[in-house]
Each structure stands twice: as structure tokens, then as C-alpha cells.
Amino acid sequence: MQTIEHPLPCLSESDTQGIIKGRDLFGYVGIEAVLDQMRRKTMKAGFEFNIMVVGQSGLGKSTLVNTLFKSKVSRKSCTPNYEEKISKTVHLQSVSHIIEEKGVKMKLTVIDTPGFGDQINNENCWEPIVKYVNEQYEKYLKEELNVNRKRRIPDTRVHCCVYFLPATGHWLRPIDVEFMRRLGKIVSIVPVIAKADTLTLEERLEFKQRIRQDLQANGIRVYPQKEYDEDAEDRILNDKIRENIPFAVVGTDKEHQVNGNKVLGRKTKWGIIEVENVAHCEFALLRDLLIRSHLQDLKDVTHNIHYETYRVKRLNESNANGLALSPLTLENGTLEKSDAESHL
Amino acid sequence: MDTMMLQEKLVEKLLCPRTRTTRQKDKQYVGFATLPNQVHRKSVKKGFDFTLMVAGESGLGKSTLVNSLFLTDLYKDRKLLNAEERINQTVEITKHTVDIEEKGVKLKLTIVDTPGFGDAVNNNECWKPITDYVDQQFEQYFRDESGLNRKNILDNRVHCCLYFIPPFGHGLRPVDVEFMKALHEKVNIIPLISKADCLTPNEVKKLKGRVRDEIEHFGIKVYQFPECDSDEEEEFKQMDKELKECTPFAVIGSNTVVEARGQRVRGRLYPWGIVEVENQSHCDFVKLRNMLIRSHMHDLKDVTCDVHYENYRANCIQEMTSKLAQDNRTDSPLPILPLPTPDGETEKLIKMKDDELKRMQEMLEKMQQQMHEKDQ
Numbered sequence: 088m089q090t091i092e093h094p095l096p097c098l099s100e101s102d103t104q105g106i107i108k109g110r111d112l113f114g115y116v117g118i119e120a121v122l123d124q125m126r127r128k129t130m131k132a133g134f135e136f137n138i139m140v141v142g143q144s145g146l147g148k149s150t151l152v153n154t155l156f157k158s159k160v161s162r163k164s165c166t167p168n169y170e171e172k173i174s175k176t177v178h179l180q181s182v183s184h185i186i187e188e189k190g191v192k193m194k195l196t197v198i199d200t201p202g203f204g205d206q207i208n209n210e211n212c213w214e215p216i217v218k219y220v221n222e223q224y225e226k227y228l229k230e231e232l233n234v235n236r237k238r239r240i241p242d243t244r245v246h247c248c249v250y251f252l253p254a255t256g257h258w259l260r261p262i263d264v265e266f267m268r269r270l271g272k273i274v275s276i277v278p279v280i281a282k283a284d285t286l287t288l289e290e291r292l293e294f295k296q297r298i299r300q301d302l303q304a305n306g307i308r309v310y311p312q313k314e315y316d317e318d319a320e321d322r323i324l325n326d327k328i329r330e331n332i333p334f335a336v337v338g339t340d341k342e343h344q345v346n347g348n349k350v351l352g353r354k355t356k357w358g359i360i361e362v363e364n365v366a367h368c369e370f371a372l373l374r375d376l377l378i379r380s381h382l383q384d385l386k387d388v389t390h391n392i393h394y395e396t397y398r399v400k401r402l403n404e405s406n407a408n409g410l411a412l413s414p415l416t417l418e419n420g421t422l423e424k425s426d427a428e429s430h431l
Numbered sequence: 432m433d434t435m436m437l438q439e440k441l442v443e444k445l446l447c448p449r450t451r452t453t454r455q456k457d458k459q460y461v462g463f464a465t466l467p468n469q470v471h472r473k474s475v476k477k478g479f480d481f482t483l484m485v486a487g488e489s490g491l492g493k494s495t496l497v498n499s500l501f502l503t504d505l506y507k508d509r510k511l512l513n514a515e516e517r518i519n520q521t522v523e524i525t526k527h528t529v530d531i532e533e534k535g536v537k538l539k540l541t542i543v544d545t546p547g548f549g550d551a552v553n554n555n556e557c558w559k560p561i562t563d564y565v566d567q568q569f570e571q572y573f574r575d576e577s578g579l580n581r582k583n584i585l586d587n588r589v590h591c592c593l594y595f596i597p598p599f600g601h602g603l604r605p606v607d608v609e610f611m612k613a614l615h616e617k618v619n620i621i622p623l624i625s626k627a628d629c630l631t632p633n634e635v636k637k638l639k640g641r642v643r644d645e646i647e648h649f650g651i652k653v654y655q656f657p658e659c660d661s662d663e664e665e666e667f668k669q670m671d672k673e674l675k676e677c678t679p680f681a682v683i684g685s686n687t688v689v690e691a692r693g694q695r696v697r698g699r700l701y702p703w704g705i706v707e708v709e710n711q712s713h714c715d716f717v718k719l720r721n722m723l724i725r726s727h728m729h730d731l732k733d734v735t736c737d738v739h740y741e742n743y744r745a746n747c748i749q750e751m752t753s754k755l756a757q758d759n760r761t762d763s764p765l766p767i768l769p770l771p772t773p774d775g776e777t778e779k780l781i782k783m784k785d786d787e788l789k790r791m792q793e794m795l796e797k798m799q800q801q802m803h804e805k806d807q
Contacts, residue, residue, distance in 0.1 A: 145600035207606045208553045253599055254629070255490020262552045282599055285629035287699055355631050356712050358704025366702050 133185075133192035135242050136382060137223075139274075140197065141216065141266070142251025143204040146281035151249075151338035152197050154351065154362060155374055159340075160184045160197055177202040177215045198245065204262055213266045220245050220273050224397040246389045247310070247377065248274045251281040252298070252333060256290050259301040267307045273397065275310035275388055277377070278302075283335035283368055284353065284360050291335050298333055309333075311381070315388055328376060334369040337362055434670045435711075438721050478537035480586060481728060484618065485542065486561060486610065487595030488549040491625040496593075496684035497542055499697060499708055500720055503529060522547040522560045543589060549606050558610045565589050565617045569743040588740060591654070591723070591731045592618040595625040596679065602641040603649075611651045617739055619654040619731050621723075622646070627681035627714050628699065628706045635681050642679050653678075656722070657730055674722060680715035683708055 140148040153159055160182065181198040198219070203212055223244045230240045248270060252263060267276055278298070280286070286294060302309060309332060316322040342349045343359055351362045362370045377385070485493040528541045545561055568587045575584040592614060596607055611620055624630075624638060646653060656675055685708045689698045697708040708716050723731075 143599070145597075205604060207557075207609060208555050210553045253490070253597070254626075255488075257490040260550055265552060282629045284701070284703075285598075285626045287701055353631055355628070355704070357628075357706050358701070360701075360703045 130191055132239065133194060134382075135194045135196075136386070137181075137196040137198065137243060137246050138377075139200070139216075139220075139245045139248045140251070141200045141203055141248060142281060143253065144201060146251040146253060147338050148199065148249075148251055148281075150340060151251075151279075151281070151336060151370075153340050154338040154370070155377065156186060156195060158184070158186055160186070160195060177212050179215060179219050196243070209262055212262075213269055216266075217269060217273070220270070221397070224273075224394055225401075227394065228398055228401060244389055244394060245274050246385045248276050249377075250276055250278045252278055254280050254283050254285050254294070254335075256286055256294050258297050264301065264305050264307070267302070267309070268305055271307045271309060273393055275312075275385055275393070276307075277310050277373075278333035279373060280333050280335040282337065284337045286335065295331075295333060295335070310385065310388070312388075315392060324380075328372075331369065331372060334373040334376075336370045336373055337368040338370065433666070434673070435717070437664075437666055437670055438725065475536055478539060479728075480539040480541070481732070482541040482543060482587060482589050482591075483723075484545070484561075484565075484589045484592040485595070486545045486548055486592060487625065488597065489546065491595040491597055492682075492684050493544070493593075493595055493625070495686055496595075496623075496625070496682060496716075498686055499684040499716065500723070501529075501531065501540060503531070522557050524560060524564045541587070548610075554606055557606070558613045561610075562613050562617065565614070566743070569617075569740060570747075572740065573744055573747060588735055589618050590735045592620050594620055594622045596622055596642060598624055598626050598630050598638065598681075602638070603645045608645070608649050608651070611646075611653070612649065615652045616742060619734055619739070620651075621654050621719075622679040623719070624679055624681040626683065628683045630681065639677075639679060639681065654731070654734070656727065674718060677715055677718055680719045682716045682719055683714040684716070 138152070140152060142148055177200060179198055179200055181196050183194060183196045185192060185194050187193070200216055203216070206212070227240060227242065227244055230236065250263070250267060250270075252259070267278065270276055280291070280294065283291065308314075311325040311328055313325075313329075316325050337353065337360055339351055339353050339362055341351070341353070343352050343354050344350075345352065345359055345361060350359075350364075353360045353362075361367050365371050483497075485497060487493055523546060525544045525546060526541055527544070528539065531538045531540055543564070548557055548561070551557065565588075568589060572584065572586065572588055575581070594607070594611060596603065611622070614620060622642065624635070624642070627635060630638065656671065683699070683706055685697045685699050685706075687697070687699070688695050689700045689705055690696075691698055691705045691707055696710075699706045699708075707713050711717050
């Protein structure tokens with residue numbers, strides 16, 4: 088009997104990109120079991136997701152967040168006897184909840200920005216928001232540079248910022264342009280058209296086209312950004328999403344009977360607007376983007392791109408100032424006191 | 432809809448000449464009961480004019496509503512600006528005039544639009560160009576009224592201002608309050624809730640209640656419907672009461688005609704249904720149109736003339752007399768505005784015309800004398 092020798096598949100020196108396909112292996116190695124292990128570990132640990140909602144008062148931000156996560160997670164639902172008053176300054180409120188589905192736990196933090204764009208003079212109303220985002224990056228950076236690091240650094244960085252545009256049907260307003268220009272550089276922005284049940288389908292298409300033109304003309308990059316598409320498959324998927332941005336949404340927490348089914352919708356004298364019906368509004372598309380398909384991608388983009396940009400900038404600043412990590416400088420150049428860490 | 436029919440009846444009464452008077456052939460019959468008839472015929476010949484101002488942020492449906500109200504297309508050649516042009520946009524005032532004729536009655540309608548209001552990031556004093564415009568019209572009328580030739584005074588005073596409140600908020604915003612406070616003593620303000628098709632009936636009620644409360648809280652004097660006379664019919668009084676409780680009107684406008692329930696109506700077509708603009712259960716558009724055009728147009732003009740213009744005039748005169756007293760001059764018997772000093776060109780023209788007039792007068796005199804001599 089002849090022994091047939093099969094050379095073991097291995098990487099040769101000249102093979103820089105050797106990928107050994109599963110069918111070339113001798114037998115079943117069990118590499119794919121690592122996916123199960125990962126899944127079990129992450130299910131035990133849980134996920135964190137921080138979403139910020141920005142827009143003028145009355146655009147339905149809290150209602151939309153409640154509808155997205157099918158539970159009362161917004162600040163409005165948490166404070167009883169809530170009387171809506173226009174606050175004089177922009178201040179940020181964050182509310183955290185732990186929601187669970189099929190054994191997967193998620194710590195969801197909703198950061199609300201009441202007072203944005205409500206005053207007569209709205210100059211610099213975006214500054215508190217920029218400051219907040221940078222502060223979260225700073226916190227994470229400090230933890231990372233610590234000698235005794237925690238095993239899992241608590242992640243309070245803003246993963247996604249949903250910006251609400253009023254459904255005027257015309258164009259982007261100057262305040263929208265200013266805000267998105269500034270925040271598009273440090274956070275992933277997802278613009279949505281709020282209360283879109285006031286636009287007919289043709290008006291909606293025209294409005295979206297004009298917004299996309301405006302965004303391009305002003306150099307504003309919204310999520311998903313073209314530059315971060317990793318491969319062709321991603322690009323095809325993201326191109327489809329980009330054709331539909333911004334999503335026209337309608338939010339509600341009330342249910343009505345339609346054709347014998349209970350659906351989430353708004354009942355008016357001329358019909359019922361079904362929130363989850365794709366022919367009526369694009370809420371389902373937004374939900375799929377934010378939760379079902381791109382949630383992990385949002386976190387990755389925040390961690391790998393926005394956070395890294397911030398980190399590089401800060402470390403360069405401190406290098407210029409010597410070895411110590413310099414105190415945090417705000418946008419307008421004033422210094423803010425913070426402990427200096429000398430671990431570089 | 433009973434209220435609709437009653438409204439029609441009232442309009443008929445106002446339009447048709449009173450025919451009762453011709454039936455009486457008494458000896459005691461003097462006949463001056465036909466005076467309203469005569470006034471009616473004269474005013475029909477002269478025609479009416481009405482100036483309406485629309486104010487509010489862009490994208491609230493102001494032009495669409497104006498087109499729906501007067502069934503015309505006043506904004507055919509509107510150009511939408513692009514992003515860069517909009518950043519530096521200031522508030523401007525544009526006027527569109529159109530002549531409408533219906534059943535022999537002519538109406539010269541002027542729409543004053545305020546593009547750019549409330550659109551910038553910093554909207555401090557964005558209502559100033561508007562208040563300046565209203566004051567300018569008053570001043571021009573005052574000048575014309577005090578002038579020597581009063582035959583053809585052009586009345587450009589703003590008779591009514593429709594202010595559009597966005598339905599997105601929870602009531603009045605700071606910019607709404609400031610605008611209305613700046614203008615409520617100069618113009619009749621009628622607040623409207625625009626784009627009401629994004630609100631459910633409950634939300635409409637809540638928003639109207641909040642807006643009414645806030646208007647009262649801030650002391651804003653919006654246009655009040657005049658009280659009915661006690662001798663009006665009971666149903667008319669009921670209709671009037673309903674109208675008053677409905678303010679501010681929640682309106683929807685449309686430029687398109689759609690097919691609904693077998694008829695062609697003005698409306699908006701959505702995947703979930705059709706909104707009919709003229710359906711009273713959908714929005715208050717019909718009430719607004721009836722109020723603005725069919726029953727209260729003349730009252731709006733009267734209030735402008737009698738209240739707002741007189742206030743302006745009194746203020747103006749008071750300022751002038753206090754200034755004169757300060758200058759230590761004797762009070763002029765007639766409080767008139769100083770006539771605008773003509774510049775060099777017009778002075779020359781006036782002088783030329785004066786000379787011509789003198790020459791013609793001399794020629795006339797000569798001719799008259801000649802004729803006189805001939806007769807003798």
C-alpha cells in the first residue's frame with residue numbers, strides 16, 4: 088500500500104495573504120466555535136448604547152425614542168407631571184435604562200437637549216453640546232491612560248446623534264447647517280425629518296433631495312459616511328441607506344385597530360397613519376438602521392474613528408506642551424481645569 | 432351644514448339691494464330708505480381694496496394658504512434660494528397686487544409677504560423691518576390726508592396680518608410672543624395654527640387652548656370679532672359664538688385638486704387618506720375664509736382706520752407738538768406734517784408749469800375781453 092503524503096497546508100514565506108479556506112483543512116478544527124464563545128460573553132456582559140437627540144422643542148424627540156425602543160425611556164416619561172416649558176439655556180439631560188430582550192441586556196442612555204434652537208437668538212446654542220461630547224471622550228481617554236485600568240471602561244461616549252429637522256418642505260435652515268457642520272466632525276449624525284405626516288410623498292422626495300444637496304454643498308458628512316465603508320458589500324448596503332437620508336419619521340405610542348390588527352399609529356379624521364408601515368413613513372427604516380443592523384457599526388465608528396481623532400489631537404496638544412497631559416481646552420480657547428496625568 | 436347655509440343667507444342679504452322699500456307706496460313715504468342701495472351701487476362702481484400681510488417662518492405654508500384663500504396663484508415665479516444665499520438673508524418685505532372680480536364687484540387685493548422672518552440663527556429684532564413698513568404706510572397716509580390734493584389718496588395701510596404659528600411646538604415660542612407684542616397695536620393680528628394636518632383632533636384642541644392661554648398671559652391684543660347686535664337671529668349668534676371659540680384657527684392649504692368621494696376637491700393626497708381643505712371637520716379653513724372675506728373684511732378695514740391709524744396719528748401729533756413746544760415756537764394752528772422739500776429738478780419743473788399756467792391764464796383773460804368787446 089502506498090502512503091500518499093498530503094502536505095500540510097501552511098503559509099510559505101512568500102505568501103503574504105494566505106487564507107486557508109475551511110474545505111482545505113484536514114478535519115473540523117472548531118474555529119467557528121469562537122463565535123459562540125463571543126456571543127455568550129457579550130450576552131453576559133451586556134451592551135451599552137448612548138444616543139443623543141437634538142432638535143427644537145415640540146418635534147417629537149421623546150416620543151420617537153420611546154417608539155424606537157418600545158418602552159418609556161425618554162426624560163418625559165421619567166418625570167411625572169411634566170409641563171413643557173421652553174428653557175432659557177441649552178442644558179443636557181441624560182436618562183439611563185437597562186432593557187432586555189431574549190436574554191440580551193442593553194444599557195441604553197438617552198441624552199436630551201432641551202432648549203436647543205428655541206430662543207430668539209440661537210447663536211452658539213450648539214456649544215454646550217460640543218462641550219458635552221468632548222467631555223465624554225476626555226473621560227474615556229483618562230481611563231485608558233490610567234495605570235490601573237478597569238477591565239471594562241464605562242463607555243459614556245455619544246455613539247449616535249439623531250438630529251430632528253422640522254418638516255418645512257423647503258430647505259435646511261442656517262441653524263441646522265451650523266449645528267451639523269460642527270458636530271459632524273466629532274459624532275455620527277443621523278438627520279431625520281420630524282413629524283413627517285405633514286408632507287405628501289412628492290413633497291417628501293423633493294425636500295430630501297434639497298437637503299442632500301445642501302449637505303453636500305456645505306461639506307457635512309452624516310452617518311453612514313462614504314469614507315468608512317470597509318468593503319463592497321458594505322458600500323452597496325450603505326449606498327441604499329444614503330439614498331434615503333434623511334428619514335421621514337412619525338412617532339407615537341398609541342395603538343389603534345386597523346383591519347383587525349393592533350398597530351402603532353396616529354388617528355386623524357382622514358385616516359390612520361401607521362408608524363411601522365413603510366408606505367406611510369420611514370420609521371421602520373430608521374429603526375432597522377439604528378438598532379437592527381448598524382448599532383454595532385455606530386459604536387465601532389465612534390470608537391475607531393471619532394474617538395481616535397480626538398485622542399490624536401489631545402496627545403499632540405500635550406506633546407507640544409511637554410510630557411504632562413495638558414488641561415482640556417474648549418473651542419473658544421479658554422482653559423478648563425482638570426487633573427493632569429503624567430503617564431505619557 | 433347649517434352654519435354654512437346661514438352664512439350664505441347673510442351674504443345674500445348684504446349683497447342684494449333691499450327690495451322691501453319699493454313695495455311701500457304710501458303718501459308718507461319719503462324714500463331715503465334707498466340710501467343703502469345708492470351707497471351700494473357707488474361702491475360697486477368704485478371697487479374695494481384690501482391689504483393683507485402674512486408673517487411667519489418659512490415653510491409654514493403661507494403662500495399655499497393665500498393661494499387657497501383667493502383661488503389664484505400669486506407665487507408663480509418664486510425662486511428658491513440655495514444654501515449660501517440663505518445664510519446672509521435678512522428680512523425683506525415683498526408686495527403682490529392682484530385685481531379680482533366676482534359678480535361685478537372688484538377687489539384690489541395686495542398681499543404683503545415677509546420672507547426671511549425668523550429664519551436666521553440670531554433673530555433679534557427680526558420684526559423691526561415689518562413694524563417699520565407698517566409705520567411707513569401710516570405715515571404716507573397721514574401725509575396724503577394732510578396734503579392739499581386729497582382726491583386720489585392711495586390706501587396702502589395694512590388691514591390685517593395673518594400670523595402663522597408652527598404646529599410643531601407646544602404653544603407660542605419667544606419669537607412669536609415678541610412679534611405679536613410689537614405689532615398688536617398697529618395692525619389687526621389674526622393668529623393661525625399652520626399645517627394642521629400633522630395634528631390629531633386632540634392635539635389641535637390642546638394646542639389651541641395653550642395658545643389662547645398664552646396670548647392672554649402675555650397681554651397680546653389680537654383681533655376680536657365684534658359682538659353681535661342683540662337683534663340678530665339666534666342661530667347667527669350661535670354661529671358667531673362658535674367662531675369665537677375656535678380661535679386660533681387651525682388651517683391647511685393646498686395648491687392641488689384631488690379626487691375624493693367622487694368629487695374634485697382642493698386637498699392633499701397622502702398614502703393614509705385625503706385631507707380636504709374645505710371640509711369643516713378636517714380643518715378651520717372654511718371658517719377663516721368666511722370670517723376674513725365674507726363677513727368681516729369691512730370690519731377689519733374699519734378697525735384699521737378707526738383704531739390703529741388714529742392711535743398712530745395721535746402719537747405722531749403729540750410728538751410733533753411736544754417738539755414744537757421744546758423749540759419754543761408758537762403752536763401752528765394746523766398740525767400738519769412739513770411738506771417734503773422738493774429737490775432741484777422738481778422745483779424747476781414746478782416753476783416751468785407755473786409759468787405756463789400764468790401764460791394760459793393771461794391768454795384766457797385776453798380772449799374773454801375780446802369776446803366781451805364783441806358783444807358790446
